[in-house]
Amino acid sequence: MSIPKSLVKLIDGLSRLPGIGSKTAQRLAFYILRSSKQYTDSLIRSITDVKATIRFCEQCNNLSENKLCDICSDPRRDKNIICIVEEPNDIIAIEKMGQFNGRYFCLMGALSPLDNIGPEELKIDKLIELIKTEKIKETVIATDSDQEGETTALYLSKILKPLKVKLTRIAFGLPVGSNIEYADQATLIKAFEGRREVY
Numbered sequence: 001m002s003i004p005k006s007l008v009k010l011i012d013g014l015s016r017l018p019g020i021g022s023k024t025a026q027r028l029a030f031y032i033l034r035s036s037k038q039y040t041d042s043l044i045r046s047i048t049d050v051k052a053t054i055r056f057c058e059q060c061n062n063l064s065e066n067k068l069c070d071i072c073s074d075p076r077r078d079k080n081i082i083c084i085v086e087e088p089n090d091i092i093a094i095e096k097m098g099q100f101n102g103r104y105f106c107l108m109g110a111l112s113p114l115d116n117i118g119p120e121e122l123k124i125d126k127l128i129e130l131i132k133t134e135k136i137k138e139t140v141i142a143t144d145s146d147q148e149g150e151t152t153a154l155y156l157s158k159i160l161k162p163l164k165v166k167l168t169r170i171a172f173g174l175p176v177g178s179n180i181e182y183a184d185q186a187t188l189i190k191a192f193e194g195r196r197e198v199y
């Protein structure tokens with residue numbers, strides 16, 4: 001059976017999404033094909049709207065529809081503490097636990113020499129500037145517990161120490177090599193409660 005070119009193109013596009021193999025992409029494509037026009041039009045609008053309206057917060061690099069994200073613009077947040085994460089989806093995971101009331105800073109990645117990702121490719125200069133100008137009292141390093149995350153945490157501790165800011169690293173009840181975004185809320189709460197000072 002030959003598959004129509006437009007369907008092949010859709011399957012190919014879906015299979016490029018992270019975590020989606022060719023079989024899953026094919027199932028999704030056929031689901032979309034069987035769905036109502038109203039649903040598919042709504043899905044297309046949602047994708048288009050996200051691409052058109054979502055930007056990165058000018059202060060912390062979180063996802064936002066405005067210059068500042070909801071967290072940076074919230075006066076109830078503790079402005080003196082910053083949680084440093086790798087990606088915006090880490091912020092979503094930490095916010096779900098409902099225990100952290102400070103601000104965030106997203107590095108937009110982690111150090112990975114094998115992938116040619118050095119400090120220049122991350123937003124580290126912007127982080128340093130923010131800590132200096134905002135007179136931050138504590139930075140919580142919440143990078144992943146994999147090799148790249150640990151390398152990034154070590155690098156951050158070395159360059160932030162001279163700024164005389166309290167440095168803490170979240171404790172990991174997380175398995176080594178795991179990602180924060182996949183952690184359950186109870187594990188994340190324990191990790192934040194057990195954060196330790198970086199020396």
